[in-house]
Amino acid sequence: SSNTFPSLPLVDPDTLDFEVNVEGYVSSGGLGGPAILPLSLAKVAQMTRALPDRNFSGIGGIADFAHALNYFLLGCGTVQVCTAAMLDHAIGPNVIRRLTEGLAECLERHADRRWTSVDDLKGLLRDRVVPQSEIRRPIDKTYHGGHEVEEGYTTSPRYNADLAPVPLSARTWGTYDIAALWVGMVVCIPTYMLAAGLVAGGMNWWEAVGTIFLANLIVLVPMLLTGHAGTKYGIPFPVLARASFGLAGSHVVALLRAGVACGWFGIGVAIMPWKLLADFDAYIFGWLVGYSALLSPVAAVLIVDYWWMRRCELVVEDLYLDGGTYPLVNWPAMFALVAGAAAALVGLAVPSMRAIYDYAWFVGFGVAAVVYVVCGRRAPALRGDLQHESV
Numbered sequence: 001s002s003n004t005f006p007s008l009p010l011v012d013p014d015t016l017d018f019e020v021n022v023e024g025y026v027s028s029g030g031l032g033g034p035a036i037l038p039l040s041l042a043k044v045a046q047m048t049r050a051l052p053d054r055n056f057s058g059i060g061g062i063a064d065f066a067h068a069l070n071y072f073l074l075g076c077g078t079v080q081v082c083t084a085a086m087l088d089h090a091i092g093p094n095v096i097r098r099l100t101e102g103l104a105e106c107l108e109r110h111a112d113r114r115w116t117s118v119d120d121l122k123g124l125l126r127d128r129v130v131p132q133s134e135i136r137r138p139i140d141k142t143y144h145g146g147h148e149v150e151e152g153y154t155t156s157p158r159y160n161a162d163l164a165p166v167p168l169s170a171r172t173w174g175t176y177d178i179a180a181l182w183v184g185m186v187v188c189i190p191t192y193m194l195a196a197g198l199v200a201g202g203m204n205w206w207e208a209v210g211t212i213f214l215a216n217l218i219v220l221v222p223m224l225l226t227g228h229a230g231t232k233y234g235i236p237f238p239v240l241a242r243a244s245f246g247l248a249g250s251h252v253v254a255l256l257r258a259g260v261a262c263g264w265f266g267i268g269v270a271i272m273p274w275k276l277l278a279d280f281d282a283y284i285f286g287w288l289v290g291y292s293a294l295l296s297p298v299a300a301v302l303i304v305d306y307w308w309m310r311r312c313e314l315v316v317e318d319l320y321l322d323g324g325t326y327p328l329v330n331w332p333a334m335f336a337l338v339a340g341a342a343a344a345l346v347g348l349a350v351p352s353m354r355a356i357y358d359y360a361w362f363v364g365f366g367v368a369a370v371v372y373v374v375c376g377r378r379a380p381a382l383r384g385d386l387q388h389e390s391v
């Protein structure tokens with residue numbers, strides 16, 4: 001079918017010369033060997049389908065019987081070897097021996113088919129090579145790209161690729177990676193704006209830097225506590241929130257978190273209203289402190305629920321299924337969220353209690369934690385028949 005294909009040698013990236021050349025010059029030559037096997041098979045398939053009654057001999061890229069078998073199955077009665085024989089130290093006999101031994105092993109392996117020679121398998125796959133237009137393209141919803149679909153929570157409408165648990169084999173991050181992510185979240189334009197606002201409010205530079213450093217160390221504690229489930233079970237924050245706030249109640253938490261994320265990182269891409277940044281008091285004590293009153297109760301409920309009520313044990317499958325361990329809305333958690341936020345924000349309505357608002361994060365966290373401990377019911381017992389992949 002194919003002796004060789006026209007080709008050029010590659011260029012050496014260091015010398016910028018052709019790897020094979022004569023005084024720097026090259027000419028098109030014939031490429032042979034295993035590299036041309038797929039190309040030759042495509043050509044021979046065209047010929048054997050067009051002329052099924054003719055006899056063909058396959059050539060191109062053959063080094064052992066596995067290569068030759070392709071030609072036989074596509075309709076060739078014989079094969080030829082060139083490059084492999086040239087590379088054989090004995091100039092051919094070793095190649096012939098591999099071909100004949102391979103044929104014998106093939107016939108023995110398929111003895112149930114009663115094959116005795118090449119003629120018995122000649123052209124068996126010839127009619128399986130068709131134009132692309134004749135290959136069915138499944139459009140039915142039950143088609144999943146040739147992969148079997150797992151039953152259970154993966155078919156739930158609450159499951160998708162973005163919310164799916166990350167398998168243990170894919171959790172490759174270590175301490176350095178997580179620390180680098182944390183530093184990247186800390187060292188950003190909103191942090192610079194915060195430091196500038198503190199200086200504008202009367203602090204000197206080292207007081208501003210020290211305050212921000214201390215604040216990030218404090219916030220690191222709840223971050224580690226709420227991040228434990230992600231490391232253990234491979235689930236993202238919106239899914240973890242389902243355990244504490246319910247399958248539907250977690251949407252409230254996700255939206256609150258998304259809101260602060262839009263503001264925090266939106267400053268860096270100049271989509272926030274300039275009015276927010278024009279006054280450091282509005283930026284720090286208005287937006288940042290105000291939002292902390294909403295997010296600190298979320299952290300409190302997550303931490304109390306996961307560490308105290310559930311003892312770090314989750315039924316991962318039920319986080320994606322209605323009617324399982326977790327309700328649609330966990331009302332004690334929602335009540336704790338509202339109570340914590342209200343207690344932290346009371347200073348805005350009552351001037352004499354302004355100090356409570358100034359420490360909104362701590363007040364909101366503490367109140368929500370106490371309320372949830374008192375009102376929250378202990379998590380249902382885990383089903384013993386479920387196994388979880390965890391670190």
